[in-house]
Amino acid sequence: MxxxxxxxxxxxxxxxxxxxxxxxxxxxxxxxxxxxxxxxxxxxxxxxxxxxxxxxxxxxxxxxxxxxxxxxxxxxxxxxxxxxxxxxxxxxxxxxxxxxxxxxQPVYKLLGGSTNKVEAYASTGEMVTPEERANRAERLIEEGYKAMKIRFHHEDVRDDLAVVEAVRERVGNRIEIMVDANQGWKMPWDTNPVWDLKKARQVADELADLDVFWLEEPLPGDDFENMAKLRDMSKIRIAGGEMVRRTHDFREMVRYGSLDVYQPDVALAGGITKVKEIAENVQSNGAWFSPHTWSNGIGVIANLHLAAAVSDAPYLELPYDPPIWTPERRDYVQSNKLHAENGVLTIPDTPGLGIELDQEALEKYEISSAYFGGETY
Incomplete structure (x- = not known):
């Protein structure tokens, strides 16, 4: 061939x-x-x-x-x-x-996997009021999710902490909460300073009191040494690496002991081929591999196949924040939208990744370039 x-x-x-x-x-x-x-x-x-x-x-x-x-x-x-x-x-x-x-064969079987089911955590993306985030958390629990992620990005981190406090107060221990501090990398227009080690530790301590499952991207993604220090200081797991691009950087992170949870995304940093090697390396050194998946539905599916085959982590990220971020938007190029049933993602036992393209959507939304006026999304 x-x-x-x-x-x-x-x-x-x-x-x-x-x-x-x-x-x-x-x-x-x-x-x-x-x-x-x-x-x-x-x-x-x-x-x-x-x-x-x-x-x-x-x-x-x-x-x-x-x-x-x-x-x-x-x-x-x-x-x-x-x-x-x-x-x-x-x-x-x-x-x-x-x-x-x-x-x-489905890809997860080619990779040596024996299960086609993975527990998902609902990865939210919007900045909303504490009350609205608590309302959405209630709905996620009703749908069967056992874990969710809340994103930080207020100018005052106390406003971010108030969102987590509101959710924890509303739902108690009915759902695990992860937090993404969004300090690991910057969009092109974002020139605000990132957290230093002391601020990251203060926030981690606050989140530990709220029984947060992990704190993600609390420091710049290339600050391997301080991430390791933060991990040693903290009572909660430290996660990151979603935009780290080079395999040797992950080797250095493992050498430093930078993270409890490593999050390379197969669509962004190495494909299935290299991220499988990264996953095996970090897990052999006692950490978790739970990939970032926030690209589109096909990116989620590809990460799902690898996670099902090799990951020891309890949860996989699913970009999902209804009513504004839904499978209909995330997976619009696909006819088979990816849904979690009672918080569980199931890989279809169809050959390959199991992608079915929506030909009507492709005809309707095709463009000549992903770029226009400096905007790519």
């Missing part, structure tokens, strides 16, 4: 009402997705998504004519592209989807 063609296609869904993401200066009015389609001479097509494939144009010839099963070779080429240009890891996802389809 040989790769004959690689297509990159872009789509944009208008968001009305807009999505008030915690990490954005103004509400998002649209949501872009990029599909990678890898075609072969035997009629199989692999599908990947989760990033914009910036920098891939002009590199197709490095893969065309190659055996799609030569995954280690392809991963090394993508790693070189990542170093020089941008994150093009959705191609790795498409290759795994292709290998699954060609062998008639």
């Amino acid at each position: 040989k790769i004959t063609n690689i297509e990159i296609k872009h789509y944009r869904l208008p968001l009305d009402p807009p999505f008030k993401a915690a990490w954005d200066p103004s509400p998002r009015t649209n949501f872009a997705s990029t599909l990678v389609l890898v075609h072969t001479d035997e009629g199989y097509t692999g599908i990947g998504s989760g990033d914009l494939m910036v920098g891939f144009e002009g590199h197709e010839h490095l893969f065309i004519g190659q055996d799609p099963f030569d995954i280690q070779r392809h991963s090394r080429v993508l790693d070189n592209i990542d170093f020089h240009y941008g994150r093009c890891w959705p191609l790795d996802l498409a290759l795994w989807d292709l290998m699954g389809k060609a062998t008639g």
